[in-house]
Amino acid sequence: MTSSRRPRSARGSGARLREEILDATRELLARSGNADTVSIREVSRLVGVSAPSIYRHFSDKDELIDAAVAQVFENLDAAMGSATDPAHSPITRLRDQGMAYVRFALDNPEQYRLAFVPTGEHGPSAVDKVLGSGAVVRFAETVREAMDSGVIAEGDTLPVVLELWAAAHGVASLLIAKPALPWGDVDKLVDRVLGAACLGHAVLDIIGGDSVPDPDEGARWLAELRRAQGDSSL
Structure with missing residues (x-):
């Protein structure tokens, strides 16, 4: 890889050079x-x-490397922030933020991949940087509001954040890696997956309490709910 020597920067252009260095790194x-x-x-x-x-x-x-990857998380946070309507309920905002997350990944696949490039740093400091990023903090704040409103059971927000993040990252990664699969309407797919993740978490809290319910137990609960809905429509 070759490049001609860059002309000497004009006075005061250090910030521009810094951005060029970060662009090249990315x-x-x-x-x-x-x-x-x-x-x-x-x-x-x-x-x-x-x-x-x-x-x-x-x-x-x-x-x-840290600065180059941090910029991706900042851009992701900006996308999630623009999709957050404070007039919506916390559970709807969780869905909206998840949708913005996936859209950012699909619109900027190269940037998105950078957020998960192996950096060789696997200790507590690397974890702290990810969990302290604006996008994750924003998501955690919305989970806390959902807990405060009673939609999600009270507790530590981190496990919920990681579970919902896994759902958003999973669908985003599959759509990027396997775009030729018959996904159908992508927006509807993402909406359904994220809606199921958000509401599913709340439902599991109701059925299982502090533990994850047995699948058969959950199926019986849902069957009874469907029967009750059928009876009420008569």
Whole structure:
């Protein structure tokens, strides 16, 4: 990979150079799919600056990779924020935020993949960075509101956030990886999957209390509910 030497930046253009460095880092991450294969030398070559110019903005490669991935989470949070209507109920906002999450992934598949690129950092600090991102914090706040309203059982928000995130990430990843499958109307599919995840969690709380109910127990509960609905329509 070659690049011509970048013209000397005009005075005051440091912020622009920083963004170019981050753009180049994200491009290399998208190409390779792994942070281990990205080097400061490659980034400097792509931008057209010397390696010391990059070190003026980022102390090391880890800080550079963190900043590149953090921007993806910021963009994701902005998309979820624009889809959040405070006039809607918490459970509807959870669905809306999940829909915005999946739409962001489908509209920006390369960016979305970057959020899950292996960075080689697997300890508590890496976990804290993900859980402290705006998108996850926003989702957790909405789960807390759903608990406060009585729709979801009171408790730790983190397990609920991770379960609902798994549903959104699962459908987004499948739609990106296997677009040729007969999904039908994608918006309806995503709406149904996320609606089932949100409402399903609340229903499991009612049926099982502190534990996950046996599938047969849940089926009996639903059958009784259907019979009651049928009787009321007579």
